[in-house]
Amino acid sequence: MLCLCVVCYITFSYHNSLCGVLKNFRPVSNLSFLCKLLERVVQRRLEAFLDSNDLMPTTQSAYRRFRSTETAVTKLCFDLLVAADGGQMSALCLLDVTAAFYTVDHTLLLDRLERQFGLRENVLEWFRSYLLDRTFWVIYGGNTSRVVVIFCSVPQGSVLGPGLFILYIADLAENMNKQTCQLSYVYRRFTFVYTL
DSSP, rough: OOOOOOOOOOOOESSSOOOSGGGGEEEEEOOOHHHHHHHHHHHHHHHHHHHHOOOOOOTTTSSSTOOHHHHHHHHHHHHHHHHHTTTTEEEEEEEEEGGGGOOBBBBHHHHHHHHHTOHHHHHHHHHHHHHHTTTEEEEEEEEEEEOOEOOOOOOSSSSSSSHHHHHTTHHHHHHHTTEEEEEEEEEEEEEEEEEE
C-alpha cells in the first residue's frame, strides 16, 4: 500500500508583515485535491484511533476536537491566577517552534508511531511511504528548480503535517510534566511552558 502524495511543488508565503525579509518566508507544499482528500481521511482515522485509545497528550490543544487555542489560553490563565491567589510565583516561557517542522527525523517519527502510538503493519507502511522519498521543486519568479529529495520535515500545507508534528513532540509534554512544568501546545507554531 503506497501513498501517492509524495511529489509536490513548493511556493513560499510569508508569516509576518516583513515580506521583504527572506527568513520570514515559509515553504508551503501545493498538494493536489486528491492528495489532500486522502490525507483528510487518514487524519480522521488516525485521530479516532488515538482518541479511542487515549494516546494523545493531555496537554495538547491544537488540532483536536473540542479543543482550541482558546482552551489552552484559558487553562494557562486559570493556572496562573490560581497560583497568584495562592501566593505562588510563576514563570512562563513562550516558544516559537516554526522551524522545528523542518527538523522532524522521519525514522524517529516512524519509530514513535510504532512504539509509542501502536501503529502496525499496513498503517505503518502507509506512513513510511508517505514520509520517505518525498520530492519537491520550487517555483519562484517564473523559474523552476531541480527536483530534490526531502530527508526530514513534515510537509507544511499538508493535512497530516501538523498532526504528525504533534505526535513527534508528544514526549516533550510528558517530560515537561515530570519536571513540574506544564506544557501546552497552543497552535502549530507556538508552544508555551510554565511552572507554578
